[in-house]
Amino acid sequence: MSLLDILTKDVIAVPLKVQNKNEAIRELIDLLYSNGQITDKDEVYDAIMTREDKGSTGLEKGIAVPHAKTAAATKLTAAIGISPEGIEFGSLDGSPSKLIFLVLAPPASSGAHIALLSEIARLSQYQSLCEELVEAESAEKVLSILQGEE
Amino acid sequence: MSDIIRSILVYIDGTEQSVVAAHYAVCLAKTLNTELSALFVVNTQALGTLVKSRIFLQDEEAEYRRDLNADAERYLKHVQTIGQAKGVDIKLLNKSGSVSGEIKKCVKENDIDLLIIGELSRIKSRRDQFYDETERAMRSVSCSVLMVKDDERVWSMYDNLL
Numbered sequence: 001m002s003l004l005d006i007l008t009k010d011v012i013a014v015p016l017k018v019q020n021k022n023e024a025i026r027e028l029i030d031l032l033y034s035n036g037q038i039t040d041k042d043e044v045y046d047a048i049m050t051r052e053d054k055g056s057t058g059l060e061k062g063i064a065v066p067h068a069k070t071a072a073a074t075k076l077t078a079a080i081g082i083s084p085e086g087i088e089f090g091s092l093d094g095s096p097s098k099l100i101f102l103v104l105a106p107p108a109s110s111g112a113h114i115a116l117l118s119e120i121a122r123l124s125q126y127q128s129l130c131e132e133l134v135e136a137e138s139a140e141k142v143l144s145i146l147q148g149e150e
Numbered sequence: 151m152s153d154i155i156r157s158i159l160v161y162i163d164g165t166e167q168s169v170v171a172a173h174y175a176v177c178l179a180k181t182l183n184t185e186l187s188a189l190f191v192v193n194t195q196a197l198g199t200l201v202k203s204r205i206f207l208q209d210e211e212a213e214y215r216r217d218l219n220a221d222a223e224r225y226l227k228h229v230q231t232i233g234q235a236k237g238v239d240i241k242l243l244n245k246s247g248s249v250s251g252e253i254k255k256c257v258k259e260n261d262i263d264l265l266i267i268g269e270l271s272r273i274k275s276r277r278d279q280f281y282d283e284t285e286r287a288m289r290s291v292s293c294s295v296l297m298v299k300d301d302e303r304v305w306s307m308y309d310n311l312l
Contacts, residue, residue: 001271002271005271051210054207054209055204055207057204057205059204059205065205067205092204110214110217110221111164111193111218111221112164112165113214114193114196114197114200114214114218115193115196117200117205117206118199118200120205121199121200121203121205124203
C-alpha cells in the first residue's frame with residue numbers, strides 16, 4: 001500500500017495554519033479525525049508525543065515524519081502538512097521542518113506501516129521533489145506532484 | 151507428479167492478495183500433485199533503512215522486528231492450515247533480509263520452477279514501479295512467475311477443490 005493509496009486532498013494541509021511543532025501535530029490529527037481516520041484525537045496525540053519525547057522525528061532538509069502505532073487508528077493512515085516558513089521540530093540538522101508527514105497505524109499493521117515509512121524515507125531523498133511539495137499551493141497540487149505528473 | 155511443474159513457491163507478505171495467492175497455490179499443487187513451499191520474508195532491509203534515515207530509533211526497530219516475526223509465524227501457520235484443509239503439505243520458509251533477494255535465493259536453493267505471487271497493486275506514481283520489492287523479485291528470479299488475480303474465482307476454486 002503506497003502513500004497515494006491512502007492520501008486524499010482532505011488530509012493535506014497547505015499551508016499549515018500553525019507555527020509550532022505541537023500545534024502542527026494537533027492540526028494534522030484534527031484533519032485525520034475530521035475524515036474518520038482515527039477515533040480518538042488525544043490518544044493519537046499522546047502516542048505521537050511519546051515517540052517524539054524519545055527523539056525528534058525531524059529529519060534533515062526540512063522533513064519531519066511523526067508517527068505512532070495506535071489502536072485509535074482504524075487503518076494505516078497519513079496526513080501531510082506543508083509550512084513554507086518552516087516549523088522548529090528539533091531536527092537533526094537544526095533546520096525547520098517544511099514538509100511534515102504524519103503516519104499512524106493500528107498495532108497489527110506493522111508490515112504496511114514499515115512499507116509506508118520506507119516510501120517516505122525514499123521520497124525524502126529527492127530534494128527537488130520535496131522543494132516542489134513545499135512550494136505547492138493546494139492539496140490537489142501536492143497529490144499531483146506525488147503522482148509524478150508535474 | 152507433473153513433469154512441467156515439480157516445485158512451487160508461493161510468496162506471502164501478509165496482504166490479502168498474498169493470501170489469495172496461497173489459496174491458488176494450494177489448488178495448483180493439489181491438482182498437479184507437486185511440492186509446495188510458502189515463503190515469508192521479514193523485511194529487515196527496510197527496518198535498517200528506517201534506522202539509517204533516523205525515522206526509527208533502535209528500540210523501535212527491535213519492536214517492529216518482533217511484530218514482523220510474529221506476523222511471519224501467524225501467516226505461515228495460516229497458509230499451512232489452508233493446505234491441510236485440502237490435504238496439501240506445505241514447506242514453510244521464514245526468512246529475513248531483502249524481500250527480492252530472499253525470494254530469489256529461495257527459488258534457487260529449493261529448486262523451484264514456479265513462483266506464485268499475489269496481485270500487485272496498481273501503479274499510482276512513476277516512482278512506484280521502481281520500488282515494489284515483489285515486482286523486483288518477479289523480474290529477477292530464474293523460474294517462471296504466476297501472478298494470481300480474480301480473488302472471487304480463486305475462493306470458489308479452493309472451496310470446490312476435493
